[in-house]
Amino acid sequence: MAHFHALVLALLVFTGGWCHCRADVGDFTACLQFFYKFWPPKGLSGTPVCQRYYDQYHFASLYSRPRRSPWFSAYLYTTPRGKRPPSSWKFEPQLAYPEADGNMMPFLPGVVDQNVVESQAVEQDYINSSYTRGHLNPSLHHQHHKDRSSTFTLTNVVPQKVGSNDGPWEFLEQAVNKTLSAYCLGEAFIVTGIIPYQKEERWLKNHRVAVPEYLWSAYCCPNYNSSLPAELKETFPTYAAIGRNDRNSTEEIVPVDETTKKQFRGYDVRLMPLATLEMYLRSRFGIDISIFYLQCSGSE
Template structure:
């Protein structure tokens, strides 16, 4: 596939090989999954997301879609201001012998091999989509953890009406709920649901657009004095959000009374079992998000 972006430097192509210690294997970063057990049923390229020589979260990446199926992380109560959006990429998706750290995009020309292997900033520039974090900066305490989320291997094309509206409200709700009532670690997995009939793409047909986003947390140890309205939110909680105002209402109904800019981007809260039912229907395979559905004590 050829690209004519004027700022791309053309390099001689080399064969891309899957490899490297942080791409292709979740083993170095199993601590981001409940009971060290990554979700089952989805296939892709595992990435242990490393920034400044430290692992910060994990993502299952789809090379054909140039976007992640999901990102998994351990929740932290946020501290300080939101870091500046310094966008990064994953060198090992292109060069297996890279040192494993995500890297900032260069100020000058982009390596065409990087462009071929994953999403890059120009994919989102002047498109109708925002960069939608699966692992949001809001759900981390340390500055480096928060900064590490600004990588395009953790991002999907998300409509602003979702990203700045109901989906952001969901992230804020999860933040407040876990901060107030979760004791010990909370494990979160956030992913996407593709369109059923055919793929939808960003403007240049390089990055696939999801029809829905989903998220679920596992908090195995929690405060027993939960208010009545939160008793169904522990130990697990799940939700699916619309990313297309033209989607049917079978999975997520539309709230007719929301503000115009957020109309059609509703989020439906549900049980983990209901979420997994919808994932099974769309992916045509059993998808298990947490080990033993988050029953028992966490690690």
């Protein structure tokens, strides 16, 4: 009971009271603006989370309660500015208490409320686990400080090997940043998600948070510069990628480049058309998955 009272007190201090006006967990209605044509990806099942920080929506995630991690996060790309914010990690109160305020909350020092522990990942899960907190919606892809700070919530991260997070996957995020900032005109929509292991789940040390075998990402830029360099002609209006999160995975989805630096070897990223990504998702999940409305064609 003391833990519950501590959470109530934290919520009151952070938000000025309870919010009974809208649920930000269980429905994407409040944050459809982060999806192309207000159309969330189809096929995957989970708990929708409208990620709210300081009473503003910043992105959306489809959360898996059994895995205690997201299936995907969706956001609007904006050209980054300034330094990366400090890693102040947060949680989603409404996953633990449906009547709680929808603003994400920072973890406080000391013992974490048990309902929070049971409903989602907490900082302790990642400590001494050999995995980093891998952003699906990265701070790098946002301009404003609050947008960037909002990405540091454990409902937006998955266990990611450092060789991926600090290597090929980071290089992909940087490449997408350069491409969209230079050639995309208007809004750019990005969805980034995970692919689980096919036969047997892998978990962090305490068997609470599931580890993905691959990460994937796709962007949709319906309006872009028509004078693209030749090497970018095939990358608009959509493009996609799959990255390895296990250097021992087989190579039928993403081959391994043996010439890569040793610390990054086995964490390769393969670029591909959107249709190819959806083919691999369909094969692994056993269901049809569509990421963007009409494949970001711009047609009605």
